[in-house]
Amino acid sequence: MGHRWGMVIDEDRCTGCEACVAACHAENNIATVGDDEASRGRALHWIRVERYYEGDFPDIRVKYRPVLCQQCSDAPCEPVCPTYASYQNDEGLNAQVYNRCIGTRYCANACPYMVRFFNFYNPVWDKPLDLQFNPDVSLRSVGIMEKCTFCIQRIKAAEIKAKAEKRPLKDGEFNPACVQSCPAGALIFGDLNDPDSRVSRLSKSSRGTTFLEELGTHPKVVYLKRDTWHDEQNA
Amino acid sequence: MDRRNFLKISAVGSATAALDACGKPERQLIRFIPEEDLIPGVAQWKPGICTQCGAGCGLQVRVMEGEAEVTRKGQLGLMSMGLAKKLEGNAAHPVNHGKLCAWGQAGLQVTYNPDRIRFPLRRSGARGSGEYQEISWEEGIKELASHLPQSKPAGKHSAVAFLTEPLSDHRSVLIEKFLAAIGAPPAVEFEFFEQTVLRRANELSFGHHQLPTVDLANTNYVLSFGADFLGTWNSPVAQSVGYGTMRQGRPGMRGKFVQVEARMSQTGANADEWVYARPGTEGLLALGIAHVILKENLRPAASGGDAGEQIDGWSKGLPDYAPEAVAKLTGVEVARIERLARELAAHPPAVVMIGGASLAQTNGLANALAANALNGLLESVGKPGGIFFTPPPPLPDLANRKEGASVAALCEGVLKGSSPVETLLVYSANPVFASPPAWRVREALEKVSYIASFGSFVDETSSLADLILPDHSYLESWVDNIPESGTMQAVASLGPPAMHPLHHTRAMPDVLLEVAQQMGGNAAKALQWKTYQDMLQAAFGSLRSHPGSITAKSADDFWSEVQEKGGWWGAGSSLSVRTATKSTVAVKASVPRFDGDAQEYSFNFLPYASQQFGDGRHANLPWMQEMPDAISTAMWSAWVEINPQTAERMGIRQGELLEVASQHGKLQAPALLAPGIAPDVVAMPVGQGHENYGRYASGRGANPIKILAPATEAETGALAWASTRVKITRVGQPGKLILFGGGVREWPLEDRRR
Amino acid sequence: MNKTPEQINKDLLRPIYHATWRFYATAAVLAALVAAALFAWVYQMYYGLGISGLNRPVFWAFYITNFVFWIGISHAGTLISAILRVCNAGWRRPVTRCAEAITVFSLSIAGLFPLIHLGRPWLFFWLIPYPSERGIWPQFRSPLLWDFFAINTYLIGSVTFLLLPSFPDFALIRDRASGWRRKVYGIISLGWRGTPKQWHRLEMAMRIMAVAIIPVAVSVHTIVSWDFAMAPVPGWHSTIFGPYFVAGAIFSGIAALIVAMALLRKLLHLEEYLRPIHFDNLGKLLLVMSLLWFYFVFAERLTTWYGNFPGEMSVFWSTQIGRFSPLFWTMVFCNFLIPAPILAIKSLRNKIGWTVAASIPIIIGMWLERFLIIVPSLSYKYLPYNFGTYWPSWVEIIITIGTFAAMGLLYLIFSRIFPIISIWELKLGMPKKEEAPELAPAEAAAGQPQAG
């Protein structure tokens, strides 16, 4: 059986530290757009930490929810793309072929999770910031849609390595950049086709739910909702 | 011309000649022969240490071949070299267990920052004009040596001062030895968010002049007084790793987390119960809770131990801190105080933390001692799920370091003329930016006749320097680190250079060694190592005889393995806590004093360490500027957080420019309506408002430090940066507030006022 | 109408031979605006879409609004004309050609917008299914591809529909002209001789086209509506969108036709040909469409409100009482509250000034309707954290203005090449008198055609 990569996001662990955000930028050659462009709503963050308040001062709480591409199995962004730039690969990833993208932005409208980002201008990298570029990830130019790829370059590298060594991939052998960095362990990545993987087991948690489930997108990202503390639980 | 140079030039000669004709300067770069063997496309992982904050997390640096413009012997050219491409946490490191925070991730942009100083500079214009001219390293070192005395002039103060960020590694040893040799006083360490108060409190309560390590992974109940322990305080990655386990890492067991503060921080936002207490009354609340525990006999007073004995009236059951009295002063209801006390007692192990604004008050030490005493009472000191202190590795040089004066004292001495400074060396500290105006740091520095900076960047302080000898970045140099907290093991981390330097820079310790050699005399005698690497090799060599993570047959093997693993960690973990120095102080918790009349200056002003910029040092990293702050979602901005009801009352709208005025200055920043802040408190992140810190940071937002009162914590003299009061007026024009996030409620229809 | 065929020829061919300075001045102004828009477009291609006001979350705005708007306007012509032809409504005769021209031009303009709005417009041809060496085909499931086919089909159909009945008129000009005109019209009349066989074929072709073009036109705007309805976006994902868009398109199309006819009537002195009765009849149609539009809007809003789905409600309230409500209520005024009473009162409807006064707000209102379908839905799409808003940039505004100018300019040029009213059809529709309508010599030789 092939792989079906998925992620579990534990909202009860997430601390809103944004390490995932910085890690994703560093891994995926995501441009910074600068203050003017950011103020026009053009900042690119393949993963973001949504923050919602509940209640009012002083009885107030916050919920953090890291949101990245949900890798929908029935992805609304795919059929709308006229050029197959957005398509489902054979491991169930919503892949984005930058070179095929002609910039209709239709996919970004169709995506209910707002995780697709458009290059409104050609990215500018003040030298020598460009020396940091990850050579495994292509750069995107003006007019192209980009988004979280589940760090497909890491997936492919690990698969190729395992294949060369004639062995199956081990659970947790590699991780996307955000998962690898996440200090609180709120992000868990793995193969949903492997019933013993951590991600498979956790995705069956009673706290588990998928995001905007009612839309029928069948995401491969499962959220474990924030827990509450009950005195009895620990008594 | 040596042979190597000759080869280089002939190797590229014809190409260069051809390209010269093209007339484009960038085409005229010569090509250097690579200095290392690399297979293009194949990543190498090299250990390192994150120096983005004091926590000292271990790194794994992904190095790959690439083409860089580098400077070699003053000559600009192209070279194929190993370049750091990505930073990951070192999975074997006892502090961060393979994880990194956002600052750690952004570390690459320090090395590759376009605003780095690329070669030694000598001031050519007026001071602060920013006019410099390039000089050679030989000239620079000679010049610096000529400004340093061989020894202390007899009967007089030394006129040399060394200003640095707090260091916990062999650089501090080197600096100390160097200064001692020339008869100069110990280095002045400066950091805005200093931890003096907490270290002092821990010394009094537990006998450790050290930051605590919190065993969050095993605790069942966390009570934190203002400690931003998941963001910027102490050892955030270590604490976040533990926190994750505390929440969901133990089947069937989920700890409760209560945060007490006046402004909901990124950390506080995670609390199961968020408690508002008036700023500076955290100690009162802690003792109020202790009172209930004692009164209801949930724990005996004796378990408070030394920490308890520091508190006035402890053995009598803290009669002055009955919940009714405490409730009045703190604003926390009686029932809640009682409930928190009972919950804490009923869910061992429970742990108490204190940090941030709670300590930056005039009564900060008392607050810390109160929290420590509560920890003692809960029997969570030196126990799993409690607090303890990271044992130091057996490195004798680091054991007994002398403390230097404070920046405030240094400046006072210079301005009054009581202890003038002729030569000031500055390393990675920026007090001109990060000190309250009353300290007059800039004025003081202007009175210093010669300033040399080892900065990698021009900032507000190093722009006053007469000589700049730029340091390597931490990925380009030998680094070591002894974590003060964050682990139960003794740790000595080591990071060999992950890549060759890009620019014509030199590591500060190596420069100091060279200066010492040039100077001869005491200095040369005291600093006998040729390079910092030699010094580290010698120091780490001594660890071989101690039980730890590395056993090696020979010293060389040991040395190479320490390099490979990224450090040495002691065998086993230590939960031991010494007994306190028996100097019982009988502290009373009280309300703090604030600077500014409560009528006129009606808001408490709360600066806080920014999730993006820390104390401002990361403001020159574009990734940090554009990373949305978790609470405000702001990018590239500075802002004033104000309660929405207060804002409505004052007619203040989101993003509108406000003037914030204290008795010491005023600034303007856009309003951010933050539902999680008390109605009479306004807060501002520290970090923006740089005048001179490269293209990404300069001229952006306002610096809250510049309106702070010079108030100090009563016992330690540390800056009480949370004790200023301000007034708010509307400027009447929109401010520059750039938000990534739109709505603040998940169900917007709850709030139809759109 | 008491005109002799000769007078008809004279009146209707005059604009082809004579142009006033006003014509040139107007054309120059319009051409300047079109040039400005072209410059803006090139500028945008050079720098990227960043110079527009588009952002995340509002990835579509003015350009797609214009696209839908002009597609809507295009329903003025061919569809209306076809329906009237099929119903054999006699009053249609002076109206059909200017209506059909509106279709061709507005469709061409509309077709530009999907290109203008592309991030990488130079790669537009990837939308075209052509065999490439890489074996990559476009995504046939994408409504954008359906658009591509639908618009092209409609465009080809409309051009055919416009040209077919023009051949006899071209021949008429050819036969009366000398010099270059004779040559040019000789070529474009494609050898029309008016033989019975030719008339028969023309008649057959028109019959087939009139029937065939109706489903094409309906499908075009249905497909355009599916650009939205197929995406799970609150406010878009609605079954009502197909008919709602078609009705809206006809609605705005008729309004545009009325305004265009009124302008032509004034500018080309066609008072005798385009008479109040034509406006009155179109006004009746417009009233029906206004009521229908209101019904659709009401039905769509009511079901949304009743359903109370949180994602939909954010968008709903933003248009009813929130940030977009001023535009929404302006739209309701423009599309219903102003025109419906005017058009319902016969004494107003049969005055040309009043029908125009009812039509102009509809054009504005229908542009707003498209904007309000697109922008609020994207601004308030599901996750409040990602709510945002939109302001157009000068580039979008100039390009929008430029397309209106382009419409005017194309129409002006058209009026110099084509008789703006189909002469032979007009003559055919005239009450039978003793003398046969003067036909082109070839026709005369061959006798009268059958009524078409």
Ligand SMILES: Nc1nc2c(c(=O)[nH]1)N[C@H]1C(S)=C(S)[C@@H](COP(=O)(O)OP(=O)(O)OC[C@H]3O[C@@H](n4cnc5c(=O)[nH]c(N)nc54)[C@H](O)[C@@H]3O)O[C@H]1N2
């Ligand atoms: N998409 C796509 N991919 C392709 C191809 C294609 O047509 N399309 N073509 C393929 C073909 S045919 C080829 S040959 C490969 C080429 O692929 P590469 O071999 O990767 O080609 P280069 O980009 O030329 O880079 C080689 C590196 O060598 C460094 N270098 C230059 N001179 C020296 C030197 O003297 N010593 C050392 N140590 N390093 C040096 C350069 O700085 C550069 O970093 O690409 C293949 N990949």
Ligand SMILES: Nc1nc2c(c(=O)[nH]1)N[C@H]1C(S)=C(S)[C@@H](COP(=O)(O)OP(=O)(O)OC[C@H]3O[C@@H](n4cnc5c(=O)[nH]c(N)nc54)[C@H](O)[C@@H]3O)O[C@H]1N2
């Ligand atoms: N400016 C520039 N010049 C270069 C280089 C460069 O990097 N930049 N690189 C140099 C190098 S390393 C190389 S290897 C050369 C490559 O130079 P070329 O060998 O010219 O390589 P391509 O441009 O890939 O063209 C190969 C042709 O083969 C066709 N082709 C593809 N598959 C087949 C097939 O199965 N059968 C047949 N018969 N034809 C096929 C393709 O359509 C294409 O037309 O270029 C060299 N020149």
Ligand code: SF4
């Ligand atoms: S989350 Fe959005 S971008 Fe990702 S697969 Fe789903 S629809 Fe596509």
Ligand code: SF4
């Ligand atoms: S923007 Fe690119 S990926 Fe998205 S639908 Fe258009 S062509 Fe496809």
Ligand code: SF4
């Ligand atoms: S999986 Fe990779 S691409 Fe996706 S958010 Fe995480 S780091 Fe970014």
Ligand code: SF4
């Ligand atoms: S790194 Fe982990 S804990 Fe931090 S914000 Fe991202 S998901 Fe949350």
Ligand code: SF4
């Ligand atoms: S906590 Fe963050 S900044 Fe500090 S050392 Fe660790 S990774 Fe670096």
